[in-house]
Amino acid sequence: MRNIKMTIEYDGTRYQGWQRLGNTDKTIQGKIENIIKQLTGETIEIIGSGRTDAGTHARNQVANFKTEYTGSLAEMLSFFHKYLPQDIVVKHLEEVPDRFHARYNAKGKTYSYYLWNDPIPSAFKRHYSYHYPETLNLDAMQQAAELLCGTHDFAGFSALKKSKKSTVRTIEAITITREGHELHFTFKGNGFLHKMVRILVGTLVEIGSGQMKIKQIETIFEQKIRSEAGETMPAQGLFLDYVEYE
Template identity: 65%
Template sequence: MRNIKMTIEYDGYRYLGWQRLGDSPKTIQGKIEHVLSQLLGTEIEIVGSGRTDAGTHARGQIANFKTESDMDLSDIQEVLIKNLPQDIIVKKLEEVPERFHSRYHAKGKQYSYYIWNQDIPSAFERNYSFHYPENLDIEKMQRAAEKLTGRHDFLGFSALRKSKKSTVRTLEKISIEQEGDLLHFTFVGEGFLHKMVRILTGTLLEIGTGTLELDDIEVVFKSGKRRDAGMTVPAQGLFLDEVYYD
């Protein structure tokens, strides 16, 4: 039995997210499984490193599947590229040890979020950034980013109401860079809770406008209440950049 690791890039604008949803044709996982199953002549199930929400994009999503086929990986990749929609690209295939699991063995992830910080919206960036025309105090936002990094309970910065599993995570880095009219937020951590990056970004934006203050970060950590954090920014500005493994 071969275990095949896939590196996948996709534009999530037209899709309901990564995870297969019944017979819906509008999920990334479902699209790839359909092509692989037809190609290899048996039902193929792929396992992703994690879910991405409807509208979210990926530059480096990782998934794996098992097969008894001896087809060359280059031939499998060629069929995938030809038969998948143009907004889903399997960039790399590699054979890995049978025990490799794309989700359980992931050691960390990097996400990007983009803000179009101009008075006038962009026709070209509308599906890949959030138009937020407010004046922002970038220096204050960077101080807030420092407070958010480290090991904390991020329950209040997630869409989870409660969880039987730990909501403590280590956030190694948040950077905020100006790229023309785009603000580029980068988040690197060992793992992220549901909608955590989008809520952290919304919190940083509201601190940048003065709607929230730096001290409100500690309030959220202590209360664990979603209502104490900032807004949830839309999905279209979010990209899964990379998944880290040993």
């Protein structure tokens, strides 16, 4: 039995997210598993580093699967390139030790979020950024981003339902840069809760627009109430950039 690690790039616009769903074939996991079955004849479940929501994109999603297939990795990669939809690309395959698990062994992730910040929307960026026409105070947003870094309980910045699992996470860095009309947010941390990055961006945007004060971040950490944080920004601006492993 071989354990194959995959690095995958995808445009999530047409899909209902990463996770295979029983009522639709429009998922990233489902599409890839169907191609693996065509190649190997095996019904296989691929394990992703994490789920991405409907409309979210990935530059370097990581997954693994186990197979009895004896062909070369080059043959396998060629098959993926030939039969997967053009908006899903397997970039790299690697045979890894049996114990490797794409989700459990992940030590950190980096996400990007893009905001088109101009009164006039962009026809070309509409699937890969969110149009926000109002003026934003970048200095205030960067001050707020510094408060969000570190180890905190991010329950108030998550859409996670009540769970026994810990909501404590560590954000190593948040950067906000402007390139023309586009704002680029990057988040690097040891893990992120459900919709956490999109809620963090929504909170920073409300601070940048003056709807929220910087000091409210501490209140959200203390009260852990989702409704106190900013809105959940739309999915099309979100990219999973990297997954880190030891």
